[in-house]
Each structure stands twice: as structure tokens, then as C-alpha cells.
Amino acid sequence: MTLRETVNNAHSHWMDADGPESEIIISSRVRVARNLAGIPFPHLLNKENSEKVIHAVRLAISNKEASELLGGLELSSLGELSPLERQILVDKHLISPDLLNDFQRKAVVLREDEVVSIMVNEEDHLRIQCILPGLQLKEAWDVVNRVDDGLEKTLDYAFSEKVGYLTSCPTNVGTGMRASVMIHLPGLKLAKQLAGVLNAINKLGLTVRGLYGEGTEALGDLFQISNQITLGQSEEEIINNLISIARQILAQEQAARRNLYKDRREVIEDRVFRAFGALKYARILSSEEAMRLFSDLRLGVEMKIISGIPVRLLNELMVKIRPAFITKMAGRELTPYQRDIFRAGLIRREFANLPV
Numbered sequence: 001m002t003l004r005e006t007v008n009n010a011h012s013h014w015m016d017a018d019g020p021e022s023e024i025i026i027s028s029r030v031r032v033a034r035n036l037a038g039i040p041f042p043h044l045l046n047k048e049n050s051e052k053v054i055h056a057v058r059l060a061i062s063n064k065e066a067s068e069l070l071g072g073l074e075l076s077s078l079g080e081l082s083p084l085e086r087q088i089l090v091d092k093h094l095i096s097p098d099l100l101n102d103f104q105r106k107a108v109v110l111r112e113d114e115v116v117s118i119m120v121n122e123e124d125h126l127r128i129q130c131i132l133p134g135l136q137l138k139e140a141w142d143v144v145n146r147v148d149d150g151l152e153k154t155l156d157y158a159f160s161e162k163v164g165y166l167t168s169c170p171t172n173v174g175t176g177m178r179a180s181v182m183i184h185l186p187g188l189k190l191a192k193q194l195a196g197v198l199n200a201i202n203k204l205g206l207t208v209r210g211l212y213g214e215g216t217e218a219l220g221d222l223f224q225i226s227n228q229i230t231l232g233q234s235e236e237e238i239i240n241n242l243i244s245i246a247r248q249i250l251a252q253e254q255a256a257r258r259n260l261y262k263d264r265r266e267v268i269e270d271r272v273f274r275a276f277g278a279l280k281y282a283r284i285l286s287s288e289e290a291m292r293l294f295s296d297l298r299l300g301v302e303m304k305i306i307s308g309i310p311v312r313l314l315n316e317l318m319v320k321i322r323p324a325f326i327t328k329m330a331g332r333e334l335t336p337y338q339r340d341i342f343r344a345g346l347i348r349r350e351f352a353n354l355p356v
């Protein structure tokens, strides 16, 4: 997929819902932070140095010797894209909201299948990330590791024998790695156990974030759980630790769902079918309400209370209903109220084709 196709299409591989445990774990992400030796960190970059970084990355991704490791990457300056296109990349989780600040000095590298993206001049010179569907942290780390090795054939990274990779924020020094899972926890919320579980996760040295990462809200009962520590542990240890905690949360969510179904079956079924009815027939929907309804419906699909609704469609709709994609589809700026009407129509059309 070219960048143009990427911004015209809401779908991305991580939405496929075909990975292990993907009924509760939507996606796994691994990213590493890297910086180039001898060039100031991005927050101190002037125009000349930021272009130097972008140029160095451009050369590195076209190194023929590394092509097998890199697997076909394309670089675009963020300035080449329209504000809407930049926002769609954020909505698809291919770049972070932070990359939009001072975007003239930044670039993005995408692999054709959108599984790999590299942010250039975000908080660090390079943030190399891989997102896969379901619980696939080891696999995502393998992909990132290969791309990192490929880039290192050309780039000279800032590295210290004593501490590891040097990064602009001390919280990333060492491995420079953040691994995360995006997990759907409506059962724990309905059972009023969510706060306790999230607290315990924090005590285990992990961070819980909202749908778009740092500083964002947890819409649709979706949470991102990631490691806090990057120093003093190997990449494998970080990944294994997160996998083991993700599995424990998964087991708790499954237990909460089983108990809810046993004790309050009608309440759960009512919630699921109300969500379906509202999504299929509503005339006005805010994105927040739509996300809440998707969460209830997703729960119903995953608990086999309702069939005929592909989870992949719900994942894709999370991007399609965002203001940027709606504006793109409408072909003009809409007021928030007009967007709510457009959103409801869009969901109605998608649901009209389902065999339910």
C-alpha cells in the first residue's frame, strides 16, 4: 500500500482480529527509540539538523544490502500530507499524536503492509514500531529487531556500553523499548473490578494508557498496558513479563465475563442487543457514544451472545467514525452535529449488509 492508499483506507493489518487471544487482546505493539550519534535530540533540533536526520533515514531505508531485513519501506515528510491525512495516520495508530506538533520537521516511514512504521524526529530521532493483531509481542519484537538491524547497517546510533541506547527522555534509556497490548476490559468494568486490576498493574511496574497512548482517554473500555522500565532488563525479559501479566488480566476478564453471564445473563444480553439496535438504527451518534456501543457489541460477539458481526468490522469502524475520516468521506468540513448524523448513517449502512 502506498501512503496515499494508507490514508484512503481505514483498514490496517492489526485490525484483522486473527491473532492469538484476539477476542480480548486487540493488538500488540513494540517500539524502540533510537537516536543518531552526534546530532542533538529532536527537541533541540534546528531545521538543518532535522533535515539531516530525515536524509540519513532516507539513505538507510534504501540500502540495498539491508533490503531483506527492512522489507520495503517508504519515507514521506509530514509536510507533504494534508492535516486530514496526518490525522488519519494518528487515528490508525501508525503515528502518535505527538508527531503532529511542529510537523514540518518530521517524517514517517511506512512498510507497505502497515505493520511497520517509523516516526522520524518525534521525541527521539527514530521510533521504530510494529503492531500486530492479538497477543503477538514476541513476533512484533522480532519484526522491530530485524528492521533495527537493517537500519543500523547505515545509521550510527547513540549508544553507551554502560547504559545502552541513549534517548531524549531518561525513561527510555537502555533498551529504548516500549511494548504494549491494547486490551478490551468491559467485563471487569461491569463487575466493578477494573480499578483494583488497574491499580495492581501499576504496582507491577506497568503503565495503563488510553486509546491513543499517553495522556489520552480509555474510550470503549480499551486500555493500553505497557512497560515502564527500559533499563536493567533485556528486551526478552520486558516482553516475557508483559506477556505473563497480559495473560493474567485476560484470565481475570474471562472470569468476570463468565460470572456476569451466570449471575446477570438478561442484563448482559439486553446491553448487547440494545447496542446492536442503536448502532443499526440510530440517526445521530457522537464518537464517544459509538465507541461505548461498539464495546457492548464486541462483548456480545466475543461471548457468542450475538453472531454475524465480524470483529474486524468493529475495529475498522473505530477509525472510520473519527472526525478525520468522516470529513474525508464527506468531502467537506462538517459541524460536530453534522458529523454525528453522518456517523450514524455510515454505521447504519455497514450494519445493513450484515447477516444479523
Ligand SMILES: Nc1ncnc2c1ncn2[C@@H]1O[C@H](COP(=O)(O)OP(=O)(O)OP(=O)(O)O)[C@@H](O)[C@H]1O
Residues within 6 Å of the ligand: 014, 027, 028, 029, 031, 090, 093, 094, 095, 096, 097, 123, 131, 172, 178, 180, 181, 182, 209, 211, 212, 213, 214, 224
Ligand atoms: N497495543 C497497541 N495497539 C495499537 N496501537 C498502540 C498500541 N500501543 C500503543 N499504541 C499507539 O502508539 C502510539 C504511542 O503510544 P504511547 O504514547 O503510549 O507510547 P510512546 O509514544 O511509544 O511512548 P512514550 O510515551 O514513552 O514516548 C499511540 O498512537 C498509541 O495509540
